[in-house]
Amino acid sequence: MKAVTQDRYGAPEVLRIEEREPPTPGDNDVLVRVRAAGVDAGVWHVTAGKPYLLRLIGFGLRAPKQKTPGRDVAGLVAEVGKNVTRFKPGDEVFGTTLEGSFAEFVRTSEDRLALKPATISFEQAAAVPVSGSAALHALRDAGRLRAGERVLVLGAGGGVGSFAVQIAVALGATVTGVCSASKVDFVRTLGAQRVIDYDWEDFTDDGERYHLIVDTAGHNSLSRLRGVLVRYGTLVIVGGEGGGWLLGGFGRSLRAPLVSAFASQRLIGLISEEDQPALETLRDMLADGSITPAIDRVFPLEKAAEAIEYLHAGSPRGKVVVTV
Template structure:
């Protein structure tokens, strides 16, 4: 099968298209004939091996343990391994796996759900990582309640476009999205009550306070974010792209966790997981018209190295899909 492989950490050019043997499903796994995948910041981090902390977390100290990149996946079940009860060959599924930038990939059944019936494979493939991140950040960590005000910093990105829609679905009374002026109309169309162009206005200047703030892959200071947070509000740090090659955004996260017990504000960070129940819920919301995946561009599998570079440029609106 064709697959995007990587033997050394490095720039996106370290990724290359090769012919390799297809995987075989183990216990609790299904073999998927991949139709589409997508790219998120995690792909860039695993490609470059930065911040270096991720290498110590089990991904490989000197070289990647897994040769094939890609997490988000959508496709058809080709075969099932022992103890698989949820799916059978021919089912159209979506979710996450290790190595979705390939014609075939194995995934645990607990990290899959049936693909939304009203979307194509490309639309489904952009949902799992970013959709679950937005859902869990709002519902589980942010504890969003009906009638609250929400500020989404980074509303134009993959997680942000889902977060704006999910915040309204979960009952937020007022959702403010922070993005570039070029993305403002898109964010309004997704349900934002207000849009702030960060090039013209600082959303953390203290002019307004919010019950819940999602700072998505941002590098704003904790003091600035707290200034825009209500006295009993919750700040959720969803990733972070600042802090250097060694620790990335984890330094800011640790400072938030250490400070939180000494203030009335809840300062939180988290790492999302993908599971069957949340994927099934997201599929139901898409089928009901309550949530729409936003795709910036679709690339063929062979152009994944260029895709990773394009994502890093910050020019993408919503998600980037990969057609396999």
């Protein structure tokens, strides 16, 4: 099979296509013939090995332990282990893998997969697991969102942000999205009742206070964000962009619980997992039309490096996907 491979950290140009044997599924594994794989911010971080905190927590100190990038996957079940009960060959599935999804075949466990709704494409399904799960956990679990509350989504036009807007609307919230000028109309189509162009308007200036803030952008201080929360509101930080070489943008996530311990507001640095319950909830929301994956561009497997660089440049409206 063909698979994208990297032997060292660096710019996406370190990636290459190589031929290798397909993985053999174990007793509890599912072998998936990949049709599409999502590109999320974590793919760039792992490819580049930045911030260095990632290397220290187990991704590989001098070189990446995972040689093939990617976690999101959508495709057809090719083979199942003897203990697998939820899937059979030929099933259309989506989910995640720990072994890298930028390949023609991947091996994963059945609890990392869900059946793909027939109403969406493989490309759309591949855009969902990582970003959709992060948005769902940020709003429903960490944020404890209730119908009627006011939600502010920073980075509303990106991968996680585009799902966060739609899920918050589906849960009955009043949503304000913050994004660049080029994404204002796009964020409106996601269902946001109000959209703020950060080039022309400061979201802290209008006196509005929010019950929940989901920050996927990573450029505002904790004190600045706390200033637009209600007294017992919640801030959920998703990911970490920018910052220094060691912690990157994850410094705020590490400081958040320390500040929260001495405040009436809850500040949370989200650690999201693509667990089976989340995937099944997302599957149901996809099936009933509550959420629709927004895909900016699709790249072939051979241009995976370009896909990662395009995402990192920060211009996509929604998600970037690699097709196999």
